[in-house]
Amino acid sequence: MDRNAPIGVFDSGIGGVSVLKQCLSLMPRENYIFFGDDAHCPYGEKTNREIVKLTEKAVEYLVDRGVKAVVIACNTATAAAIETVRSLFAIPIVGIEPAVKPALEQTAEGRVLVMATPATVRQKKFMMLVEKLDTQNRIDLMSCDGLAAGGGKKKAGFLTAEE
Numbered sequence: 001m002d003r004n005a006p007i008g009v010f011d012s013g014i015g016g017v018s019v020l021k022q023c024l025s026l027m028p029r030e031n032y033i034f035f036g037d038d039a040h041c042p043y044g045e046k047t048n049r050e051i052v053k054l055t056e057k058a059v060e061y062l063v064d065r066g067v068k069a070v071v072i073a074c075n076t077a078t079a080a081a082i083e084t085v086r087s088l089f090a091i092p093i094v095g096i097e098p099a100v101k102p103a104l105e106q107t108a109e110g111r112v113l114v115m116a117t118p119a120t121v122r123q124k125k126f127m128m129l130v131e132k133l134d135t136q137n138r139i140d141l142m143s144c145d146g147l148a149a150g151g152g153k154k155k156a157g158f159l160t161a162e163e
Contacts, residue, residue, distance in 0.1 A: 001068050006031040008062030008070040013041035016073030043076040044117020055081035063089055079123035100133050111138050118143045
């Protein structure tokens with residue numbers, strides 16, 4: 001693997017730019033390629049099959065551009081597809097998950113409301129995280145349609161879920 005190759009950062013829209021900003025802060029000497037799939041946003045209202053297919057295509061797009069690793073900066077794509085894409089590609093793939101643990105730590109005695117897309121909330125991976133961390137029954141989940149919706153303008157995409 002080329003140590004000078006870029007790191008790919010992928011999100012279902014443009015929200016992942018905040019993750020890219022953090023990567024730049026932590027690893028300023030790295031090069032990055034950002035891919036935001038605004039054409040298919042929001043992923044959170046799609047079926048698992050669609051999310052997995054779109055995530056596979058996005059990671060493939062970045063791999064074809066020579067990245068040495070991929071950061072999936074999308075909770076929904078991480079929850080639905082990270083295991084699949086890790087099995088398909090021979091590079092490190094890092095995902096994110098909702099900040100449930102830090103929220104619980106900052107709210108020592110109060111309740112925590114987790115707002116997430118419908119697709120994230122229905123994922124086994126996400127529910128296992130909540131069950132593991134919510135030992136005192138302090139987490140309330142709210143499935144929110146439109147949480148990650150784009151600005152309403154569809155841009156030409158690079159694929160469809162059926163491809």
